[in-house]
Structures are given as structure tokens and as C-alpha cells.
Amino acid sequence: MTKRIDVHHVTRVEGHGNIYVEITDGKLKECRLDIVETPRFFEAMLRGRPYIEASHITSRICGICATGHATASLRATERALGVELTKQTQLLRKLTFHGEILDSHVLHVYMLVAPDFLGVGSVIPLATSHPEVVLRALRMKKLAGDICAVVAGRHTHPIAMTVGGFTHFPTTSELMALRQRLVDSREDCEATVELASQLPWPQFERDTEYISLHKPDEYAFIDGDIISSDGPQLQAERYQEVTNEFLVPHSSAKHTKFQRTSYMVGALARFNNNFAQLHPRAKETAAKLGLRPKVTNPFLNTAAQVVEIVHCVEDAILVIDKLLSLNVEPEMPAPVTLKECSGVGVCEVPRGMLIHHYWINAEGTLTGANCIIPTNQNLANLEADMKALVVTILDKPVEAIQHNLEMLVRAYDPCISCSVHVLKIEPRSTL
């Protein structure tokens, strides 16, 4: 007897994907995550454009990680041109970044994952059955969006961030208001941790290689070395030794691998590699959720996001305190001296390590670009997890296998996750 799960058009921001599983006589014959979307050619769009436009173009790669792409882009340009940033610029970027991580994680935890556990199909029935949960999520998302708007000019696609600095600056009263709202949001954070601690996370373990950025003195979101849970630590410029992109027939998105056949990026990888740099309250959160590195259950990537929600709220308060003590004032972006150069910018967006690599000529025009996003880096590992998970539930009905796979895909929080949530599948059984 053959069981097939054939899921078409699992859409994602940058593409479409299908899940295909075939089980014959109780044995797994095939398990694939097909990525079938046409490439979007952002790297080609960058060629021939002035360096100053790159961050605004690439922030459109994603409507959720817009600040992340803009930041990686700016860092690539700035590192290429040798631009040094002021303390004020670094703090403002960090604050915006925390806003985006919060926004994305709250969306994923509450609106994508929670419905699975609370027995509803999506966020609208969840709003009826658990209105306080959805209202909390919307409140937290509003705060996150307002952080981005106050600092970077708007919620999505930051307009005030530019090469070498900012073109707009928050006032003291705006920063103080954000600080108060962040302090007030601790109550919502505690409720989020409480909710996460009650969720029946699926039991599934598969050790893999965890890759993230790393800084010795802070939980790395912007800049840093690339570190593997298996040992090596490399400078960001050596990213290609880590990513080793390769093509597979069933995916128009490239797969990656480093020292094993696949690796994982994202909140769980960051948690595993950078636990020591988390804010003390985030470490307390991890303890409440029973998380200690190294965590090898991919479903707990969502729990690691909850830990990061607490970290970002607490660190954002600290960042604002530093900005207030600096007395934020308008300053001109750092000057640029054009030359033929190249540079690599790295940051940790909500879904993992993001890399932008630019080549710029002496006129300041981009002659080449390479962007490696976290969803691509996770594909091989996600597929490996799918295979390992399916063989443990081969005897389950097709619907149960499908549901487990959907939850696994969602746990990775790839850009396809929102559509995976409402997969329409066509199970077929043949003798």
C-alpha cells in the first residue's frame, strides 16, 4: 500500500514550494521539499545601481525582514568603503533591529504556531476563542512596529537608514515614550512565556550543525564572526567556506552545507551558540521553558524565539538608556571615499544568518552582489528533519503525517510558513 502526501504551492515570500511524501509498504520511499518558484534576480537588479540605493532596493526582498536586509546591505557597503559608524548610529540600528525581531517573532509565535496548539485553524477563529491572546500579540506587534517607525522612519522598509548613518533622528521624548512602553510590555512578555511554557511541544530530536553569528560581548544580531556549534569560528568574509551553496534538482533555491550534510540557522542556532550573551531575564525565560543549550528539537525553534522576545525587549531598554545618555542629536552620515572595493555585511535576521556581499567600482556603482538568505540555508536541514520525522510516524494516517510535517515546517519559520499553515493537500492512497 502506498501513502502519498502531495502538497502543491506552499507559497513563501520569495517563492513557491511543494511537500511530497511517499510511503510504500510501511517504508519511506520519498520525502522532498520542492522549491519551484522563479528566482527573483535581486542581485542582478543591484548591478549598475549606485551604492546609495542598494539598501533601499534589497529591503524589498522581504516585507518582514526589511530592516534586516537594509542593515546587511548597509554593512556590506560600509565595510567595502571603509566607513566607520558612530556610537549613536550603532545604537539606533540596534534598536530598530530589535523592533524587527520582536515584530517577526510575535507574528510567528502567536499567529502561526499558537493556532496549532490552541485547536483553531487560523488567527481569526483564535481571536474569537482566545481574544486576549490575539490582542496581546497585536499590542506587542504595534510596539515593535512603532520602534521601527520612530527610529527608521516607518514600520517596514526603513527610509531613514543610509550609508554611514541616519537621515532622521528620534527625539528624547519619543525615546522616553518607547522606553516606557517597553517596560510596560514586560507584562505581555511574561504572559507570552507563560503561554509558551504550556504548549505541548512535539517530542522529536535530531542533532545537527547550528550556525550563527557570534560576538564575545553581546548577543550577535548585527556583525560578528560566523560560528558553528561543531567548532570553527570564521570571519564573515569567509562565508562561502560555510555556505557551500549547491543545486538540487527539486529546488530552485540553493541548498547549503558546511561540515555535515546540512545545517540550521535561526533562533535555535543563535540560542545554542550564544546562550552566554543573552540578557539575564532571557536566560531566566529559557529556564522556565526548560531550554538549555544544546537544544536539538527543531520544534523548539519557536520556544527560542520566545527567549529572544524577552532578550530584545530588555536589550532595547538598555539601548534606549544609552541613547538617552548620549543625548541623540542629528549628525551627518559618515563621509565616503569612493574606490574599487568589495565588502561583506552580515546580520541575524529573525530566521537566521543573512549575508550580503557587494562589489563596487571607483564610481560608486555596484558591479556585483551576492545575497544569501536564511530560508535557503535551512532548506536542506528542514528536509533532513522531515525525513527523520516521517519515519517515526509511518503508521499514522496521512492527515496526521501531514499535520506533523506542517508543524515542522512552521517551526523553522521560513518565509513559506504562513502558507504552509493553510496547506491544501491531496492525499492519495493506492494499492
Add this chain to the structure above:
Amino acid sequence: MTTGDIQVPSKDLRHAGTLVLGVGNSLCGDDSVGPCLIEILAKRSLPPGTRVEDAGLPGWGLPSSLEGWSSVFLVDAVDIGLPAGSWRRFRLEDVKLWLQDENFSLHQADLACGLALAQALDRLPEHLYIYGVQPAQTNPGEPLSPQVSACLPGLADQIILDLGKKQYDTKANPHC
């Protein structure tokens, strides 16, 4: 974007005031009718306590935008099966929200999804009116069509007239 006599409404004023929200993508032809109308209203004299705002594509953030206002006027492109540039004013209870279950996406929540969420959360304002304009096209990169462009002054006048009314009676309005 703000006009009337207020910049950022205080909590109290928000509860007493009226919000005019233009919804739509400025880059997609007649879907930009909401933002375009807000641009026109921002230059006009409006009753005290009125705020106009280009909401763009508010998605799941719509309940937060609506919260606290006693009256909200939403302006958006709506396929109402009439010649391009025609518009109608209606209340939420007058229509059925079509939720696109097949493509239900948290990345792409449309106005219906945002309204459904606000409804489920009991966060709708006391008075909610939707001004729906029939688009000619909503293609990316296209400008506003001549038909929709031509309807904007009349629609702006009607909204200002409605803003000045103390009582709203959709049945008394020929456009409802």
C-alpha cells in the same frame, strides 16, 4: 499623515474623533485611490477632531489602527460591479466579507481579513463606513485611471460633507 486641527490625537480626543483611513497600494493603479484621496483631504479644511491617514496595506495591523476611534471612514478600491470611477458608501453590516481561505496568508492579509479580525476582537468603531471605489485596473506600475482620477473631487466633497454631519444615515444617501 495628519490634518484637521490635530497632529497626534490624545487618548481622549481619539475616542471622540473621526479617522479617515485611505487603504491601498500606491504602486498598483487604482488600488491607490485610498492614499490619493487622503492626499486631497489633507489639503482641505476638515471638522475639528478629524484625522486623515494613509494606511497603505494595514493587514493584521488594522484592528490597532481602528481602536479608540468612535467613527472611522475607510476608503479603498472595491469591485462593486459598476463602471470604473463609481463609488458607494456602505456599512460593514451591509456586506459579506469574503475571506480568501485558499490563500490565507499572514504576509498578505487584505482589508477583509483585517476587518474580520477587528470584528472577531470586538474592536470595530461605533460608526464604520466604507467608501468603495470601482477600479478600472490595479496593475503594478500603472497610474490612477482617468475614470477613478475624475471621481476623486466629488468623493472628497462627499466625505467632508459626511464628516460634518452629526447623524449618519446611509439610507438617505443616494450613493449608499
